[in-house]
Amino acid sequence: MSKAGYDVAIVGAGIVGAACADECARRGLRVVIVDQDSAGSGATAAGMGHIVVMDDSDAQFALTRYSQTLWQQLRSDLPDNVEYEECGTIWVAGDEEEMQEVWRKHEYYSTRNVRARVLDEPTLRNLEPNLREGLKGGLLVPEDAVLYPPCAAHFLLERAQRSGATFHVGRAVTRLGEGRVELSDGEQIPAEFVVNATGALAPGLTPGIEVKKRKGHLVITDRYKGFVRHQLVELGYLKSAHSVTTDSVAFNVQPRRTGQLLIGSSRQFGAEHNEVDHEILARMLKRAQEYMPALATVSALRAWTGFRAATPDKLPLIGPWSGDKSLLLATGHEGLGITTSLGTARILVDQITGAKPQIPIDPYLPSRRVHEHAHV
Numbered sequence: 001m002s003k004a005g006y007d008v009a010i011v012g013a014g015i016v017g018a019a020c021a022d023e024c025a026r027r028g029l030r031v032v033i034v035d036q037d038s039a040g041s042g043a044t045a046a047g048m049g050h051i052v053v054m055d056d057s058d059a060q061f062a063l064t065r066y067s068q069t070l071w072q073q074l075r076s077d078l079p080d081n082v083e084y085e086e087c088g089t090i091w092v093a094g095d096e097e098e099m100q101e102v103w104r105k106h107e108y109y110s111t112r113n114v115r116a117r118v119l120d121e122p123t124l125r126n127l128e129p130n131l132r133e134g135l136k137g138g139l140l141v142p143e144d145a146v147l148y149p150p151c152a153a154h155f156l157l158e159r160a161q162r163s164g165a166t167f168h169v170g171r172a173v174t175r176l177g178e179g180r181v182e183l184s185d186g187e188q189i190p191a192e193f194v195v196n197a198t199g200a201l202a203p204g205l206t207p208g209i210e211v212k213k214r215k216g217h218l219v220i221t222d223r224y225k226g227f228v229r230h231q232l233v234e235l236g237y238l239k240s241a242h243s244v245t246t247d248s249v250a251f252n253v254q255p256r257r258t259g260q261l262l263i264g265s266s267r268q269f270g271a272e273h274n275e276v277d278h279e280i281l282a283r284m285l286k287r288a289q290e291y292m293p294a295l296a297t298v299s300a301l302r303a304w305t306g307f308r309a310a311t312p313d314k315l316p317l318i319g320p321w322s323g324d325k326s327l328l329l330a331t332g333h334e335g336l337g338i339t340t341s342l343g344t345a346r347i348l349v350d351q352i353t354g355a356k357p358q359i360p361i362d363p364y365l366p367s368r369r370v371h372e373h374a375h376v
């Protein structure tokens with residue numbers, strides 16, 4: 001395709017870059033991928049690994065559903081350590097207003113061929129006995145899954161390498177664009193297309209991108225097999241995820257295959273340091289116990305933080321960046337980059353090869369006009 005060394009050079013080997021490298025290699029492109037650290041060590045190592053269909057907007061639904069289908073197709077190839085489990089999500093309704101949201105979501109999903117079941121209070125308690133009494137009900141979305149993100153990124157990267165991709169680990173990129181990637185030791189890697197897949201750090205290499213860091217905290221517990229059976233998320237989560245002005249916490253608990261529980265979640269703008277913020281952590285755990293009082297008895301092993309790459313309209317940036325024909329972006333996935341990595345890779349490589357994408361891509365193009373949810 002190119003007279004240059006590679007067809008595609010990808011910067012960033014998180015789950016998004018790894019998926020893009022795999023997709024490029026699978027389609028016969030000569031691809032190199034570079035990371036300043038190890039593969040899957042950024043937000044990918046910090047994420048929860050909930051593969052979830054979301055409906056904040058039709059565009060978000062299209063990309064999450066498309067990607068979920070791609071994960072399902074990949075399922076039988078995934079090694080054991082990826083811990084892919086189709087445990088389903090239960091969106092938990094705490095009051096009548098949230099129950100109305102359950103019915104709206106049910107209608108939205110059902111009319112788009114996503115299986116979903118409304119749960120009344122007794123059924124909810126039967127499925128998840130550790131939830132507190134007095135909740136109103138919930139929505140079960142059985143095809144949602146969980147996986148272990150760093151191992152998923154490693155799997156995609158290793159598969160890409162088996163198909164011919166080159167991986168440079170522990171090498172920082174200082175500049176990219178105009179048909180090349182420049183490393184910190186001055187080495188230049190020429191490529192016809194260059195992809196910025198550096199997550200929340202993307203504006204450092206491509207100034208002007210509307211991506212901001214949105215910090216999150218998670219806690220992992222000891223093993224309590226069967227304590228939680230589905231990914232449980234409070235419907236109030238949607239309100240907190242939409243808030244772009246204030247710090248927020250929400251009840252969000254995931255069962256791991258090991259029997260451990262992953263407890264989240266928090267969202268903060270303007271917090272640049274990666275240390276655990278004990279006030280936020282305390283708020284997050286208090287919120288979790290309000291939904292699941294018995295969590296007060298479990299022992300937490302570790303807490304950590306990570307940075308989501310947030311865009312003003314809550315949709316990723318996938319495609320060409322203006323002013324440089326060689327430069328494409330694959331960033332801005334906020335809290336859904338594990339889910340949408342596979343769809344992102346397909347759409348990105350469709351644009352590189354000129355193939356027809358399977359979903360409309362305009363909502364994700366970096367050139368789109370952003371109207372909603374603007375950063376303040």
Ligand SMILES: Cc1cc2nc3c(=O)[nH]c(=O)nc-3n(C[C@H](O)[C@H](O)[C@H](O)COP(=O)(O)OP(=O)(O)OC[C@H]3O[C@@H](n4cnc5c(N)ncnc54)[C@H](O)[C@@H]3O)c2cc1C
Nearest residue numbers: 012014016036042043044047048050173199216337338339
């Ligand atoms: C607390 C939390 C919970 C989450 N839960 C979920 C969830 O349940 N489901 C879901 O779908 N998503 C979730 N996410 C979001 C998800 O983790 C991210 O969207 C996803 O990991 C982004 O992947 P990425 O490859 O774009 O970025 P990253 O994983 O951050 O990878 C970027 C890579 O670029 C490299 N890099 C950066 N700068 C340079 C440079 N100059 N030179 C070379 N390399 C560079 C970094 O070393 C890094 O490896 C969560 C995120 C957080 C923080």
